[in-house]
Amino acid sequence: MSVAHVHGVGLFTAGRPGVGAFFSGSDFDPDVERPVARWLEGPLGRRASALTRIGVEALEQAVGAARFDAKTIATIWATAHGEHETAVSILSDLFAGEGRISPTRFHNSVYNTASGYASIATGNRAPSTTLSGGPDLFAMALLEALCTLRGGTREVAIVMADEPMLAPFDSRAARAPLAIALCLSERSIGSLAELRSLERRRIAPAPRHPDFGGLYVSGALPLLEAIWRRRAVRVPLEIDGGRPGGVWSIEVAPAGERSSGDERC
Numbered sequence: 001m002s003v004a005h006v007h008g009v010g011l012f013t014a015g016r017p018g019v020g021a022f023f024s025g026s027d028f029d030p031d032v033e034r035p036v037a038r039w040l041e042g043p044l045g046r047r048a049s050a051l052t053r054i055g056v057e058a059l060e061q062a063v064g065a066a067r068f069d070a071k072t073i074a075t076i077w078a079t080a081h082g083e084h085e086t087a088v089s090i091l092s093d094l095f096a097g098e099g100r101i102s103p104t105r106f107h108n109s110v111y112n113t114a115s116g117y118a119s120i121a122t123g124n125r126a127p128s129t130t131l132s133g134g135p136d137l138f139a140m141a142l143l144e145a146l147c148t149l150r151g152g153t154r155e156v157a158i159v160m161a162d163e164p165m166l167a168p169f170d171s172r173a174a175r176a177p178l179a180i181a182l183c184l185s186e187r188s189i190g191s192l193a194e195l196r197s198l199e200r201r202r203i204a205p206a207p208r209h210p211d212f213g214g215l216y217v218s219g220a221l222p223l224l225e226a227i228w229r230r231r232a233v234r235v236p237l238e239i240d241g242g243r244p245g246g247v248w249s250i251e252v253a254p255a256g257e258r259s260s261g262d263e264r265c
Helices: 019-023 041-047 051-067 084-095 103-107 113-122 134-150 214-230
Strands: 002-010 076-080 128-132 155-162 178-185 193-201 233-236 248-253
Touching: 002 019, 002 134, 002 214, 019 128, 041 113, 041 128, 051 084, 051 113, 051 155, 051 178, 051 214, 076 113, 076 134, 084 103, 084 155, 113 128, 113 155, 128 134, 134 155, 134 178, 134 193, 134 214, 134 248, 178 214, 193 214, 214 233
Parallel strands: 076 128, 076 155
Antiparallel strands: 002 178, 002 193, 155 178, 193 248, 233 248
């Protein structure tokens, strides 16, 4: 399969809004708990859930860095648990409250909530897919994006977002939400890095980050760091290992440098 080129990246987590802020070792900013998400104005901004806001914020950063058109770019949204906080709130209203459900929370509970808000905010009618994938979350999002490009789409964005799970579910030690976005194209001009050879390999999985515990979105952090530090390396895409066939991984190289692998998808 042809090489995919990364043209822009985005990241949001509490205290470190942006890829540079996250990987540069800058101090935690306690005032940054809620993303700006400028696209979500008026009623959209008032109704959007926390998960939707962080996903849209990461997408804004990536699209802005790539200088892609927010109105025409295709999008792949990936989330392990979807609007988890909204769903827990609805269940609490049903069983512990008066039994009434907020209409706003109800329409925020669907899996593709963030995709819908972003599409409305930008007037984007391009194809949009929302998927899940457990430990394979990032790999499946990348596979979908690579196939989308191979199918003739010029530009595609991947947006992944999840938040710590609330009781009574297992939080797996996650303390903060995380949203990551990448803008991809088959064009090399103006790109930051190139990706190739998405496959399972017997390599070590990505380490668990202390802030994100078992959030599968954090499996994208090694790739973002390699892009930001301009490293040529094969990186793991998942934080859980030990399964038959090894760990999903991909080769990344700074723009203009050739990686050592083949072109298999």
